[in-house]
Amino acid sequence: xxxxxxxxxxKEAVEKFxxxxxxxSLGGFTLNRNPMSLVHEMIRQGRKDLYLVCHSHGxxxxxxxxxxxVSRMEIAYGGMGRFAPTCIRFRRAVQRGQLALExxxxxxxxxxxxxxxxxxxxIATKTGLNTDIVGKEGFDPADRGQGKxxxxxxxxxxxxxxxxxxxxxxxxxxxxxxxxxxxxxxxxDGTVRIKGLSFADLEQARAADxxxxxxxxxxxxxxxxQDPDQNSLPGFLVDAVVHAPLGAHPTACHYFxxxxxxxxxxxxxxxxxxxxxRRYLDQWIxxxxxxxxxxxxxDPAALERIKADPVLGYAPGLDRR
Amino acid sequence: MKNYTDKEMMAxxxxxLVPDGAVLFAGTGLSMLAAxxxxxxxxxxxxxxxxTGGIDPALDELPLAVADxxxxxxxxxxxxxxxxxxxxxxxxxxTIAFLGAAQIDPYGNLNSTALGDYRxxxxxxxxxxxxxxxxxxxxxxxxxxxxxxxxxxxxxxxxTSPGWLDGGDSRQKAGFRRGGPMAVVxxxxxxxxxxxxxRMYLAEVYPGVSVExxxxxxxxxxxVSQAVAxxxxxxxxxxxxxxxxxxxxxxxxxxx
Numbered sequence: 191x192x193x194x195x196x197x198x199x200x201k202e203a204v205e206k207f208x209x210x211x212x213x214x215s216l217g218g219f220t221l222n223r224n225p226m227s228l229v230h231e232m233i234r235q236g237r238k239d240l241y242l243v244c245h246s247h248g249x250x251x252x253x254x255x256x257x258x259x260v261s262r263m264e265i266a267y268g269g270m271g272r273f274a275p276t277c278i279r280f281r282r283a284v285q286r287g288q289l290a291l292e293x294x295x296x297x298x299x300x301x302x303x304x305x306x307x308x309x310x311x312x313i314a315t316k317t318g319l320n321t322d323i324v325g326k327e328g329f330d331p332a333d334r335g336q337g338k339x340x341x342x343x344x345x346x347x348x349x350x351x352x353x354x355x356x357x358x359x360x361x362x363x364x365x366x367x368x369x370x371x372x373x374x375x376x377x378x379d380g381t382v383r384i385k386g387l388s389f390a391d392l393e394q395a396r397a398a399d400x401x402x403x404x405x406x407x408x409x410x411x412x413x414x415x416q417d418p419d420q421n422s423l424p425g426f427l428v429d430a431v432v433h434a435p436l437g438a439h440p441t442a443c444h445y446f447x448x449x450x451x452x453x454x455x456x457x458x459x460x461x462x463x464x465x466x467x468r469r470y471l472d473q474w475i476x477x478x479x480x481x482x483x484x485x486x487x488x489d490p491a492a493l494e495r496i497k498a499d500p501v502l503g504y505a506p507g508l509d510r511r
Numbered sequence: 512m513k514n515y516t517d518k519e520m521m522a523x524x525x526x527x528l529v530p531d532g533a534v535l536f537a538g539t540g541l542s543m544l545a546a547x548x549x550x551x552x553x554x555x556x557x558x559x560x561x562x563t564g565g566i567d568p569a570l571d572e573l574p575l576a577v578a579d580x581x582x583x584x585x586x587x588x589x590x591x592x593x594x595x596x597x598x599x600x601x602x603x604x605x606t607i608a609f610l611g612a613a614q615i616d617p618y619g620n621l622n623s624t625a626l627g628d629y630r631x632x633x634x635x636x637x638x639x640x641x642x643x644x645x646x647x648x649x650x651x652x653x654x655x656x657x658x659x660x661x662x663x664x665x666x667x668x669x670x671t672s673p674g675w676l677d678g679g680d681s682r683q684k685a686g687f688r689r690g691g692p693m694a695v696v697x698x699x700x701x702x703x704x705x706x707x708x709x710r711m712y713l714a715e716v717y718p719g720v721s722v723e724x725x726x727x728x729x730x731x732x733x734x735v736s737q738a739v740a741x742x743x744x745x746x747x748x749x750x751x752x753x754x755x756x757x758x759x760x761x762x763x764x765x766x767x
Contacts, residue, residue, distance in 0.1 A: 220576050220578045222579070245640075246577075246641075266640055268638060271539050271577075272540070276635065287631060296592060297592070300593050316647060316687065318647060318673075320673055320681075387590065388564065389563055389591050442579070448580060
């Protein structure tokens with residue numbers, strides 16, 4: 191097995207595998223390992239009516255929502271830590287009623303991906319009983335059962351193995367059309383290696399119909415198979431591999447670079463204003479041929495500052511104010 | 512004049528509530544600070560883990576989010592969300608979670624989702640993240656709040672994270688096997704929950720704060736009869752907090 195037919199540019203990967211209306215899962219978590227090169231490309235190609243399924247998401251989600259690519263979303267959290275306690279374009283879109291939105295918790299979303307990966311139609315949990323996550327629905331009842339929208343948000347039922355009245359929450363499984371993720375390494379055999387935390391990327395990939403992986407490095411098959419304990423996914427689950435160094439910028443990629451506080455701060459300042467946000471999209475995304483072109487516009491000194499220490503995995507002493 | 516800020520006091524008060532050897536679940540902001548404070552000052556044998564899967568990291572630098580690469584460095588192991596939530600609810604572990612919220616009710620139920628009508632919110636917040644899971648599954652929960660009337664309300668607009676629900680044994684009846692809020696740490700004092708009714712009462716007030724001020728800034732009737740004075744922070748506690756835990760004042764904010 192090799193990368194023949196799978197190795198492509200982000201532009202080709204999005205053209206071929208991401209369609210309007212698709213249910214899409216985003217790998218990474220808030221400000222870490224967001225699949226930014228693919229997300230830029232989706233915005234450039236004007237993808238519409240995407241149905242995002244997320245646990246806790248930040249930069250990639252906020253850009254897709256702000257650029258008008260998303261019409262429906264199931265999510266646990268939209269935030270960027272101190273850089274945006276609530277994602278700015280996400281908040282605005284929800285308050286303006288521009289998104290069909292359904293809230294779950296992080297564990298619930300992770301379990302739903304896990305159930306999808308295991309080929310189960312549903313999964314039971316004890317989290318969320320008697321909350322409004324259980325009690326309130328965001329989607330229009332008329333949309334229930336349409337496409338990938340589950341017939342019910344969730345169901346509270348009795349544990350059939352307990353003597354009486356022990357409640358559980360039953361959650362519908364998720365099987366996204368496409369899973370997007372950014373990894374540190376992919377072997378020439380397609381084997382994927384994620385360093386640092388995997389979040390729910392692997393459950394998402396195993397649950398999805400199509401898997402798109404961007405990576406910092408492509409390494410020889412012999413090298414990635416020298417230490418298989420470190421590997422995350424076999425190549426036969428992957429449909430497209432994109433070599434995208436710094437492909438998670440301005441979010442972090444463990445052992446390669448930290449998040450970029452300057453860029454995130456600038457984004458935060460522009461995102462609060464509709465016109466300024468449009469200028470951000472024009473300048474950094476529509477005005478860039480591809481992700482490399484975007485990277486070339488960044489301050490090289492800033493990229494140098496976020497370079498990760500090879501042992502710590504982040505940039506120690508980075509000014510994060 | 513006091514020589515410390517509200518945030519410093521809150522972080523230290525929360526740290527003091529942590530028994531040594533606890534397994535701490537930390538979120539962003541003050542809760543990150545409190546977990547680090549507990550580990551560095553009050554409960555050195557405790558371990559901190561994050562919902563993202565970072566288990567017992569070195570925390571040489573303060574993480575700004577639970578997915579910060581600083582939660583992956585020098586850790587016992589780097590896992591994912593499924594593993595982290597299995598630890599959170601593990602029956603053998605006395606896990607303690609730190610949570611913040613936009614609104615809290617007299618039974619410690621929290622809202623971090625939206626103000627106003629859920630489907631047409633006046634203000635949208637980030638949402639549960641792992642907060643609902645922590646409130647559902649952890650052995651205990653310590654809550655941070657800004658003490659304002661609009662935040663301490665009779666009924667939260669959206670119940671994101673379960674506290675003692677309707678009080679009494681309602682949490683148990685709902686199907687939860689353990690957990691519930693232990694204390695609420697605010698910028699005015701510390702509130703706890705009555706052992707039977709599970710209703711919030713005032714347990715401590717900070718130096719310079721009056722019981723009347725606390726009641727005035729709480730949107731529901733508070734039992735203040737048991738309130739005692741909180742000791743001011745010690746010099747050494749403050750020094751470690753300022754010099755080692757958050758030297759850039761990323762979460763502490765401006766100095767006193």
